[in-house]
Amino acid sequence: MRDETCIFCKIANGEIPSATVYEDPDFRVILDLGPASEGHALILPKNHFKDVCDLDEETAAKVLPLAAKIGAAMKKSLGCAGFNLVQNNGKEAGQTVFHFHVHVIPRYEGGPSIAAWECQPANADKLAQIAEQIKSALS
Numbered sequence: 001m002r003d004e005t006c007i008f009c010k011i012a013n014g015e016i017p018s019a020t021v022y023e024d025p026d027f028r029v030i031l032d033l034g035p036a037s038e039g040h041a042l043i044l045p046k047n048h049f050k051d052v053c054d055l056d057e058e059t060a061a062k063v064l065p066l067a068a069k070i071g072a073a074m075k076k077s078l079g080c081a082g083f084n085l086v087q088n089n090g091k092e093a094g095q096t097v098f099h100f101h102v103h104v105i106p107r108y109e110g111g112p113s114i115a116a117w118e119c120q121p122a123n124a125d126k127l128a129q130i131a132e133q134i135k136s137a138l139s
């Protein structure tokens with residue numbers, strides 16, 4: 001379950017040093033080298049999964065409770081007012097490292113803004129059509 005060419009496999013398994021804030025048998029949580037805000041962390045599974053679609057159920061079940069735990073610790077220790085969980089899948093979605101990871105980004109009052117999408121007006125017929133397209137792929 002390791003990819004010898006993957007930098008996050010090496011970091012998660014301690015072969016490359018990192019600013020680690022948490023470790024257990026399944027995960028390592030490190031500080032991002034290019035933080036969006038102070039304390040920006042990355043949750044890395046120790047096994048290699050390229051994205052959320054590749055993740056096994058056991059790891060998937062553990063990752064959200066861990067993200068909540070890290071975010072709560074950030075609020076307590078760093079004084080952030082809140083935090084974002086961000087998880088990119090695919091190059092077009094902004095994924096640059098193809099080992100599943102969750103960003104935990106502290107948000108401070110008056111802190112740096114983080115790009116958000118611009119809301120587009122929606123058409124009810126178009127929404128219904130898109131909903132049908134997605135539903136048909138789920139069945």
Ligand code: AMP
Pocket residue numbers: 007018030031032033034035042087088094095096097098
């Ligand atoms: P993503 O764009 O979602 O794939 O996120 C990759 C993140 O990994 C970026 O925020 C990078 O700043 C961060 N990153 C890349 N290499 C390292 C590294 N060696 N140590 C810590 N963070 C890294």
Ligand code: ZN
Pocket residue numbers: 002003006007008009010047048049098099
């Ligand atoms: Zn990997």
